[in-house]
Amino acid sequence: MGATFLITLREAFEAALLLGLVYTYLDKTGARRHFTWVSVGGALGLAASIAMGVAVAYFSGPLIDLGPDVIGAGVIFLAVILLTWHAWWMQRHARGIRGQVERRIDEARSTQRLWMVGLIAFTGVFREGAETVIFLWGLMAEATSAAGWGSVVAGVAGVVAAGTLGWVIFRGGQRLSLARFFTVTTVLVLFLAAGLFSTGIGRLQSLGVLPMMAPLWDTSWLLSDSSAVGSFLAGLLGYRARPSLLEMSGYLAYLLVVGFVMFGGAWRRPAPAPAVRASASR
């Protein structure tokens, strides 16, 4: 039962994290009434997950053998692009904020980025959603005894716990000033996207698009990425117990290139820190 709880918690954590971030983003930019964009994106992600779960459970054949893997890899890289774009936008605006929060809010609204946060919510939910659906479905098929139903409850509790974590992130994010929130999220999203990027590379390796190679090292004895802590670090930072050279270099290349593009300018110019602090104290 504990294992069941951990499995769904792990699968749903990333989705909760992304939903928490985009809801907070809308809240911080004064666009609360646009929450529906995220909700609709998340709901569509859930619907797509269920559709995929049903397809995998009822059909078989070459399309089902390969389709989910190709879609899965596509969703990963789509998420990387969306997150990078979003982080870049936030970073650019974090630098510009000098306490005139209102003006920035107007700009945020006028730039019509709502469809993008909706799409981020969609990819976040859809990425591991189908697996969670099939897993829970299998548990229900097995649930003929009290212990079986206990597993179903544990599985659902895992999803709820992940949702609660997303809520905690949302509340935590609300306390930060807009400038600080943008900076913190940019860094967080950068690591998250780097981890996703390296996951995507791993998928392409398993699909035979990129060459397979032996892991560079193995730290699973120290911290397995299927343990609770390991899987949180995997979701947040892209931790891998056994990364391949390609995954590792993809991760580093993403961090260095995108990190430099986003923060390179900030290092060169005199620090805007006092202004940021002024807005933080509100």
Place this chain on the structure above:
Amino acid sequence: MKALAAPLTALLLAGLALAPLPARAADQEIPLTIEKNRFEPAEIKVKAGAPFVLVITNKDKSAEEFESKDLKIEKVIAGGKTVKVKVPALKAGTYKFVGEYHEATAQGRIVAE
């Protein structure tokens, strides 16, 4: 939206173009069964350097996820279903895999030599 449409389309097309075709007839098919949350056989011997296809049949009612961190493969197999997983050519060595949903019992390895 328009600005993103082009790169997204390109990405999708690239994904489709890069997606390997369904297993060629030449690839050896190796059966692997999941029953009572265990793999049978628990050890699979394959030739190094030759791609192959794992034909995984889940005889249990519950779903299982064939997962191999070594092979970067994660594949969910619904209860009572059979799924083919193409495995690229491997260097000689041992590659562990588990059933993620029943990790305590569902363990196995592929030995390429």
